[in-house]
Amino acid sequence: MKVTLLTRINTIESHRLLPTFVNVHTGCACTLPVKKSSAAKKNWVPPTGLNYKENVDGAVFSAQKTAGVGVVIRDNECHFIAGLSKKLNLPLGAIETEATTVEVGITFAGEIGIRDFVLEGDSLIMIQALSDSALAPSSVASLVYGIAVAAYDFRSVKFSHVCRNGNILAHLLAKHALGIVDYCDWNEKSSCFIEQALLHDVSMAFTN
Template identity: 50%
Template structure:
C-alpha cells in the first residue's frame, strides 16, 4: 500500500521549470492546460479570479470568472486563483493537466522551490493534497502577457456577484485573445 501511495504521489504532481515565457503554449496531446489569474478589487473589498481550460489544440473546454467577497492581498489572490483552478478542473472531470499562472511566488511554492509566505502556506499545502486526486498535474509559470484570457476573465468578474462558468462555449470577450494565443503558439 505504501508503494502504491508513493507512486501515486510522485505521479500526481510535477513541476515544470518553464519560467518567463511570454506567450501561451499548448499542452502536449491528450493533456489540458488550466490558466489561472487573480486580482484585487480594492474598491469592492473583493478578489477576482479567472480560469480557462483548453486542450492541446487551444480549444476552450471550460472557463470561469469568480468574485470572492474578501479583501485579499496580491499573493493571497494568486493562491486563491490556483486553488479555484484546481477545484474547477476537478468539477469538470479532467485528470491530466498543466496548471499555469503568472504568480511566480505561488509557482515556486507549488514546485517546492521556495517556502510559501505564511499567509498562504496552508492553502499551498491544501493544493498539494488536492493534486493527489488527479492522474497528473504539472505546474508552469507564464508572464502576464501570456495569460491574457485568464486576466480578461478577472475583468469580467468585476461586474458579477458570485461566478459564471462557460462549458465548451467561448465567451464573446475572449474570442480575440483565444485566436491570438493559438496563432502565436503555432508560429514557434
C-alpha cells in the first residue's frame, strides 16, 4: 500500500528552514494520528489496530549531568515483550532528553524486530511535533526530522500522547538508569519491580 505524507516546512530560525516531513511514496505506512484537540489518555491501555505498544520516557539527573531513558514494549494482550534502561552521559535539558528518548525507542524497536507499533510518551511537545500538529523546538528539530525518517523503516508507526499515570513503567526504567553504567535490557522475562508496574498498568487498563 502506498501512502504520501504531506510536506511541511518548519521555520527553525529566522534564516534557516528544515523540512520535518518529506513527500515520499513507500510500501510502509507511517501514521501520525495525534491531533491538537486529542485528550491524553490517563492510564495505559493496550494498542488497538496494531500488535505492539512501546512506551518511552526520559529523566534528567542534573546533579550528575546525565540523563536516563526508559523504554517498555508490550503486545496487544498486555504481555511484556522487552524493556530498556539506558544512561545518557550528557548534560541534556528536558526536551533534548525526551527527543533522544524517542530516538532510542525507535532504534530499540528495530533491534527487537517489531514492525508495527504505537510509540507512546508523556511529552506533549514531542508527540505533537512528531504528529505534525506543532512545530518542533529548534534545539531538537533535526532530531525530530531524523526520527520521522527512521519511522519509514517500519510497516506502521503511530505516535500517541499519554499522561504520566499511563507511563509509569517507562518512567521507572528511565529513573533506573541513574544506577547503571551504560544500559540494561530485558527480553520477555522481567525483574520484580517491572512485574509490579506491569500488574498495576493491566489492572488500571481493565478497570477504567
